Amino acid sequence: MHLARFLGIGGFMVAYDNGALAGCLLMDDFQQTFSFDSNSKSAIVLSVPLAASSIIAVLSGPIGDKVGRKRFVFIACIIHTIGTVTQCAGHTFAAFFIGKLIAGFSLGMFSVMCPLYQSEISLPEHRGRLISMHQFGVTIGFCLAFWITYGTFGMRNKLSWSIPLGIQIAPPIVLMLGLYFIPESPRWLIYQGRFSEAKQILRVLRAKNDDNDVELRMEYTGIIQERNYDRKYSSQSYKSLIDKGIDNNRKRTILGVGLHIMTQLTGINAILFYLPYILESTGVNESNSALLGNGISGMINMLATIPSFLYIDRWGRRRIMIIGGIAMATCMIIIAAVQGAYSIQLPASSVHVFPGTVFPITVYMDDSRASFCVLVFLCLFLACFALSWGSMGWIYPAEIYPQSIRAKGLGVTTGASYATSIFVSQIAHVSLEEIHLIFSGALIDQSPGAHHPQTAFEALSHLKQFNVDNGIDLSKASLHDDLSTTVASSSSTVNQLIYHHQQSHQQHQMDATLDADPSSRPQHVEQIELKPLN
Numbered sequence: 001m002h003l004a005r006f007l008g009i010g011g012f013m014v015a016y017d018n019g020a021l022a023g024c025l026l027m028d029d030f031q032q033t034f035s036f037d038s039n040s041k042s043a044i045v046l047s048v049p050l051a052a053s054s055i056i057a058v059l060s061g062p063i064g065d066k067v068g069r070k071r072f073v074f075i076a077c078i079i080h081t082i083g084t085v086t087q088c089a090g091h092t093f094a095a096f097f098i099g100k101l102i103a104g105f106s107l108g109m110f111s112v113m114c115p116l117y118q119s120e121i122s123l124p125e126h127r128g129r130l131i132s133m134h135q136f137g138v139t140i141g142f143c144l145a146f147w148i149t150y151g152t153f154g155m156r157n158k159l160s161w162s163i164p165l166g167i168q169i170a171p172p173i174v175l176m177l178g179l180y181f182i183p184e185s186p187r188w189l190i191y192q193g194r195f196s197e198a199k200q201i202l203r204v205l206r207a208k209n210d211d212n213d214v215e216l217r218m219e220y221t222g223i224i225q226e227r228n229y230d231r232k233y234s235s236q237s238y239k240s241l242i243d244k245g246i247d248n249n250r251k252r253t254i255l256g257v258g259l260h261i262m263t264q265l266t267g268i269n270a271i272l273f274y275l276p277y278i279l280e281s282t283g284v285n286e287s288n289s290a291l292l293g294n295g296i297s298g299m300i301n302m303l304a305t306i307p308s309f310l311y312i313d314r315w316g317r318r319r320i321m322i323i324g325g326i327a328m329a330t331c332m333i334i335i336a337a338v339q340g341a342y343s344i345q346l347p348a349s350s351v352h353v354f355p356g357t358v359f360p361i362t363v364y365m366d367d368s369r370a371s372f373c374v375l376v377f378l379c380l381f382l383a384c385f386a387l388s389w390g391s392m393g394w395i396y397p398a399e400i401y402p403q404s405i406r407a408k409g410l411g412v413t414t415g416a417s418y419a420t421s422i423f424v425s426q427i428a429h430v431s432l433e434e435i436h437l438i439f440s441g442a443l444i445d446q447s448p449g450a451h452h453p454q455t456a457f458e459a460l461s462h463l464k465q466f467n468v469d470n471g472i473d474l475s476k477a478s479l480h481d482d483l484s485t486t487v488a489s490s491s492s493t494v495n496q497l498i499y500h501h502q503q504s505h506q507q508h509q510m511d512a513t514l515d516a517d518p519s520s521r522p523q524h525v526e527q528i529e530l531k532p533l534n
Contacts, residue, residue: 007118007134009172010114012140013107013110014110015142015145017103018142018145021046022146022149023146024149027160029158047425049101050421051418051419052105053104055415056105057418059411060113061407061410065191068184068188072109072113073114077175078172080106083099084172112407116398116407119399120406125313129309129313131398132309132395136302138390143295149291152164184197184201198223226403234402236404240404249401255397255400256409257413260416263417264421268389269424271378272298272301293375300386301386304383304386308320317396320392334373338370338374341370397413398410
């Protein structure tokens with residue numbers, strides 16, 4: 001279990017790549033070397049790799065199901081290394097663009113497979129914490145990228161940008177070496193019919209020395225039953241993601257894609273990337289001061305993720321999303337109001353953040369108290385995001401899909417996230433005070449209607465049978481209800497659905513399980529009549 005946290009390096013690479021570019025775009029030598037002399041070139045370098053990440057994310061599902069989780073991550077590491085070397089070795093815009101494009105493919109692969117693997121090997125009571133390691137890696141990546149570019153900014157030569165970009169070579173190599181010690185996903189192995197390997201890995205992961213341990217055999221047999229049922233009754237095509245059916249995958253896809261889209265519409269990535277420009281608009285006139293502010297914001301984002309990592313499995317999912325959305329919307333509204341009241345509007349062609357930079361800033365604040373207020377609420381926004389939606393965007397989609405389509409479902413939701421990020425990055429610098437209103441409006445629209453079923457503490461095999469349309473009436477659930485009440489209601493609903501589901505397929509599942517693994521046949525079998533649990 002502890003080794004699986006190592007895959008947080010995948011999240012680190014996703015964030016560091018974007019964070020390093022944000023700092024390098026402020027460096028004169030970088031702009032001159034790679035001929036960043038127009039807005040269109042910067043837009044291409046920002047958007048096209050995101051499009052590559054979006055496309056490969058959608059395709060990652062079937063590829064990962066075919067080659068396995070570990071091998072897929074290994075391939076992504078190789079691709080990322082090639083992309084980084086290409087960026088640093090070539091001193092032309094074309095070479096840098098090709099390198100970013102190659103790296104963009106690997107980032108989409110990491111974003112799908114790392115949370116997927118972590119969800120498949122974790123216990124229900126630790127699943128949120130384990131998957132949140134991906135987001136923790138993201139925050140570390142942004143933080144480190146911001147501080148490294150701040151430290152190299154004053155070099156005024158090739159080293160100022162080659163050091164931040166070159167550091168990207170190390171993480172994929174470290175991850176490739178670490179994969180040797182990380183086991184393959186036992187769920188994937190069982191779905192490939194490799195039962196003995198899966199049982200041995202489960203025994204190691206659960207620290208069970210006895211193959212006859214009841215909990216180990218229950219988990220192992222449950223996965224086999226799910227696999228055999230899926231092979232006979234479930235479709236594994238992309239079309240199944242939008243089919244209603246008994247599993248209501250359409251609703252699952254709407255929830256997963258919607259959450260990723262709304263996470264991007266909080267504006268978090270736009271704020272992190274354009275923060276030097278935002279700081280300039282608030283009156284921070286020196287480039288190194290803006291980069292220092294970038295580093296401080298990255299530190300806040302990283303530190304605020306720690307409580308979420310420690311307590312995400314205690315707090316529950318839905319409550320975190322609602323409270324976090326309201327808090328972030330409040331911060332955005334205040335920022336927009338202050339900027340709207342105290343900003344001076346400037347022609348787009350008359351001012352740039354720093355000499356030679358490509359993004360114009362059309363608003364400027366010359367009131368120190370108003371600037372301080374904006375900076376404070378920007379920091380509060382980052383902290384609220386890290387405590388709530390930062391981790392949930394990875395955890396929830398990785399939990400809600402059945403195993404047969406989990407990889408495809410997570411690929412589609414992640415692809416939607418990258419596609420939305422392209423849209424946000426293109427509109428973020430149009431007008432700072434208006435974009436904050438857009439982000440706050442999106443958060444207000446989502447927070448009261450966050451009707452996401454509770455998934456904490458439930459085994460993945462149970463969540464397959466959880467009918468998201470007929471689950472808990474979350475619209476009437478109180479935020480102040482005791483967590484145990486929510487969990488008990490969820491368990492009761494699951495039991496009812498399992499009963500109706502198993503009435504028609506009980507005998508088939510039992511026969512298929514024993515045929516697939518005769519060693520799981522119990523010594524004495526009693527016929528038990530299933531009854532609904534009220």
